[in-house]
Amino acid sequence: MTSNRHFARKAAVALLAAPLLAVGALAFIVAPAAAAEGRDPAYAAARANGTIGEKMDGYLGIVGSPSTEIKKLVDDLNIRRKASYADRARSQGVTIEEFAFTQGCLLIARTVPGEKYQAPDGSWQTRGSGPARVDPRCPSAG
Amino acid sequence: MGASERQSHFARGLIIAGALACSVTLSACVNVNAPSEPIVIELNVNIKQEVLYRLVDSAEENIAENPEIF
Numbered sequence: 001m002t003s004n005r006h007f008a009r010k011a012a013v014a015l016l017a018a019p020l021l022a023v024g025a026l027a028f029i030v031a032p033a034a035a036a037e038g039r040d041p042a043y044a045a046a047r048a049n050g051t052i053g054e055k056m057d058g059y060l061g062i063v064g065s066p067s068t069e070i071k072k073l074v075d076d077l078n079i080r081r082k083a084s085y086a087d088r089a090r091s092q093g094v095t096i097e098e099f100a101f102t103q104g105c106l107l108i109a110r111t112v113p114g115e116k117y118q119a120p121d122g123s124w125q126t127r128g129s130g131p132a133r134v135d136p137r138c139p140s141a142g
Numbered sequence: 143m144g145a146s147e148r149q150s151h152f153a154r155g156l157i158i159a160g161a162l163a164c165s166v167t168l169s170a171c172v173n174v175n176a177p178s179e180p181i182v183i184e185l186n187v188n189i190k191q192e193v194l195y196r197l198v199d200s201a202e203e204n205i206a207e208n209p210e211i212f
Contacts, residue, residue: 038209080211088200094193101190102197103204107212110205139195 043073053116053124054107056135058085058100063116063124105138 039047046052052074055061059078062070081103082096089099108117111127119125119133205212 040210077211080208084204084208084211088197088204092197092200094197098190098193099197099201102194103201105194106198106201106205137191137194139191139198 040073042069043077046070046073047115050114050116050126053118054104054111055118056101056104056108056120056122057097058102058104058107061118061124101135101137102139105134108132108134109138 043052050063051070052060053063059081060074062074066074082100085096085100085103089096092099109132111117111132113127113129115127116124117127117132120135125133
């Protein structure tokens, strides 16, 4: 009898916990996509097809020969990136370049397979399933 | 004999004496040649890395606050 009650309680806990776990798992799956959610569709497409990539200096670069639209898109994003770097560099008491470089380390590490990034030797690389090749000075590289 | 001429004679004598000393005690002579490539000492590497570690949190925050530009 006691064991039956025990079982009932366990089952109830399991029933309650299951949806919570599912929601938790879903949050994990959705989280990486959330970063891409705020992107302009043209920007998202250019990243996905490798037209543009993340440079080591914290800015976007154009991989092939640039079209006028792509150049405008990249310039606009880089200007806005620089403004954010300038704000944060000032509050941290470092140069814009230092902050931008740190940001570049993170942005390269966060590229997803298929996206382009600049390797420490300056060449464009396509992110594979393994980790990206980042500058040895990058914090994530230890 | 002028003073400068006497000096240059003296200098030449010193060079000859030095050269002789070198050739006599060959093993004691060290030739130092200037390198053809400029010597570059990267002093800012370690300092920079220290700075970068300090900036990671702010950089993460930047991505979270401005997802549309990253």
